[in-house]
Structure formats: C-alpha cells, structure tokens
Amino acid sequence: xxxxxxxxxxxxxxxxxxxxxxxxxxxxxxxxxxxxxxxxxxxxxxxxxxxxxxxxxxxxxxxxxxx
Amino acid sequence: xxxxxxxxxxxxxxxxxxxxxxxxxxxxxxxxxxxxxxxxxxxxxxxxxxxxxxxxxxxxxxxxxxxxxxxxxxxxxxxxxxxxxxxxxxxxxxxxxxxxxxxxxxxxxxxxxxxxxxxxxxxxxxxxxxxxxxxxxxxxxxxxxxxxxxxxxxxxxxxxxxxxxxxxxxxxxxxxxxxxxxxxxxxxxxxxxxxxxxxxxxxxxxxxxxxxxxxxxxxxxxxxxxxxxxxxxxxxxxxxxxxxxxxxxxxxxxxxxxxxxx
Numbered sequence: 001x002x003x004x005x006x007x008x009x010x011x012x013x014x015x016x017x018x019x020x021x022x023x024x025x026x027x028x029x030x031x032x033x034x035x036x037x038x039x040x041x042x043x044x045x046x047x048x049x050x051x052x053x054x055x056x057x058x059x060x061x062x063x064x065x066x067x
Numbered sequence: 068x069x070x071x072x073x074x075x076x077x078x079x080x081x082x083x084x085x086x087x088x089x090x091x092x093x094x095x096x097x098x099x100x101x102x103x104x105x106x107x108x109x110x111x112x113x114x115x116x117x118x119x120x121x122x123x124x125x126x127x128x129x130x131x132x133x134x135x136x137x138x139x140x141x142x143x144x145x146x147x148x149x150x151x152x153x154x155x156x157x158x159x160x161x162x163x164x165x166x167x168x169x170x171x172x173x174x175x176x177x178x179x180x181x182x183x184x185x186x187x188x189x190x191x192x193x194x195x196x197x198x199x200x201x202x203x204x205x206x207x208x209x210x211x212x213x214x215x216x217x218x219x220x221x222x223x224x225x226x227x228x229x230x231x232x233x234x235x236x237x238x239x240x241x242x243x244x245x246x247x248x249x250x251x252x253x254x255x256x257x258x259x260x261x262x263x264x265x266x267x268x269x270x271x272x273x274x275x276x277x278x279x280x281x282x283x284x285x286x287x288x289x290x291x292x293x294x295x296x297x298x299x300x301x302x303x304x305x306x307x308x309x310x311x312x313x314x315x316x317x318x319x320x321x322x323x324x325x326x327x328x329x
Contacts (some may be wrong), residue, residue: 066111067086
C-alpha cells in the first residue's frame with residue numbers, strides 16, 4: 001500500500017503506479033491537465049515512464065474561467 | 068489603414084483583452100467574448116476537481132485555443148514562487164504556450180499587487196523564456212523596472228481589481244505610457260465604457276477587463292459597448308483632440324452673412 005498526495009489530499013493505492021495509470025484511475029483521460037510532482041513539472045511525454053512513490057506530492061491542474 | 072496591437076511579436080486587431088471569470092455559464096462566457104471581439108482571453112489555473120463527472124464541459128471546449136490566444140494568469144498567487152509554479156503548469160497545460168499574465172497580490176482586501184514579489188517572479192519567468200504581461204501598480208518607476216527586466220507588456224491598474232472605480236490616476240498612467248517602449252494596457256478597475264475610452268484616449272495600447280462585462284446586467288451588450296469604447300478611444304487618441312480653450316468660446320457657424328445686417 002502506498003500513500004501520496006493529490007492536490008493536498010492523501011490517496012492510497014494498492015501498488016506503485018505510473019502517472020499515466022493514475023490519470024486513468026482518476027478518470028481524467030482525455031482532459032487537458034498538467035501535473036507537477038514534488039514541485040517539478042512532469043511533461044505529458046513522460047507520464048508513462050514516471051512512477052508515483054509513497055509520500056509524493058502531486059498537483060493536477062486545469063484551466064478555468066478567470067480574469 | 069492597419070492599427071494592430073503588437074505583443075511579443077504577434078499582432079492583434081482587437082485592443083480589448085477579456086477575462087473569462089464570473090459568467091453565469093460557459094455559453095454566456097462565449098457569447099460575451101464574441102461580442103467583445105477580443106482575441107486574447109485570460110484563464111486561471113486551478114486544481115482539477117477529482118471525481119467530478121468527466122463528461123462535464125470544460126472552458127476549453129467553449130473557447131478553443133485554436134480560436135483564441137490564451138493568457139493564463141496567476142490570480143490568487145501571493146508569492147513569486149507560487150506564481151512561477153502556476154505559470155510553468157500553464158505552459159505544460161497549453162502545449163509550451165509562452166504568453167502569460169503575471170500578477171502577484173499583496174493583500175486580499177485590496178488585491179493590490181505586491182511589487183517586490185512581482186519583480187522577483189518576472190525575472191525568473193523572463194529568464195525561462197516566458198512572454199510576460201505584468202499586472203502592476205501605477206508607479207512609473209516599478210513599471211520601468213519591469214520593462215527593463217524584459218516584460219513584453221506593462222499592465223498598471225486603473226483602480227482596484229473588480230472595483231469598477233474607473234481611471235483614478237490618469238497622470239500616472241500617462242507617465243507610464245510616455246516612458247514605455249512596450250505596450251501599456253490598463254488592467255483592472257474599468258467599470259463602464261467611458262472608462263475604457265478614457266484609458267485609450269490617454270494613449271494606452273489596450274485594456275484588459277473581466278468584471279465590468281461579466282457583472283453588467285446584460286454582459287453581452289456591455290461586451291459590445293466595451294469593444295466600441297476601446298475602438299472609439301483609440302481613434303480619438305490617434306486623431307488628436309482639439310486643444311482646450313480655457314475661458315473662450317469659438318462659434319462653429321460663420322459669424323458673417325447674418326440676416327438683418329446692413
């Protein structure tokens with residue numbers, strides 16, 4: 001069991017997974033998102049190779065209306 | 068006769084830039100933006116709502132990035148670090164998009180910019196290759212420093228964000244306009260069409276607004292009013308106003324040929 005943080009909230013997963021797998025698990029497939037892991041951007045091209053580890057802090061963002 | 072706005076090497080026909088917040092729904096957002104004629108639209112970057120219905124529409128579907136130039140902002144950021152991280156996320160989100168609006172706030176009551184943090188963030192972002200349009204106070208010295216750092220547009224407030232108080236210090240705006248070699252846009256404070264026209268008559272290169280349109284009783288009509296006001300103000304600026312004649316009138320009709328003359 002691993003625990004990491006997505007947008008400040010703790011999440012538990014049975015086993016380590018890649019960002020690409022996480023996107024599927026969170027039902028964010030096809031959405032235009034950007035991900036930061038422990039303060040650094042993870043480019044979309046690297047989602048499939050990037051593992052999420054215990055204690056990681058992820059920020060997952062979208063564009064919303066604003067001025 | 069072309070009179071286009073040049074920002075970071077790209078030209079735009081519209082000098083009105085608009086925000087996409089505070090509308091009733093996305094279709095009203097789209098209708099208002101169409102009525103405004105704006106080509107550059109600001110967006111905010113926020114945490115995704117995990118677990119929300121994936122079929123829910125997104126802003127990007129109503130305002131396709133292929134039709135508009137997105138201007139991701141750092142609204143709500145209170146430190147240089149937060150603002151820089153937000154815009155790095157925006158660049159990734161929008162496929163290496165470089166044009167951004169930097170704003171670092173100092174206070175949640177006034178939403179007044181924190182210029183120290185703004186300067187710090189601008190240095191980092193310019194060094195990383197961003198084209199930075201920067202929201203700042205109407206202090207000409209700070210505006211000059213931001214230009215020296217390499218910001219591609221200086222965007223002083225006319226009055227507080229969302230206040231609709233209009234152009235409170237035209238003198239400072241003039242000082243900034245006269246000294247700047249990059250475009251100067253009024254960002255924040257416009258309340259109604261005449262405010263936008265005044266900003267343009269002062270010589271601003273453009274106006275950025277959100278609440279003045281979104282919070283109008285009829286946002287779509289106000290969007291059109293703002294488009295016309297920005298165009299009218301720009302034309303008046305280019306045409307050059309007549310000199311003011313203090314304490315003396317000057318008739319518009321001939322003073323000769325009056326009936327009853329001898």
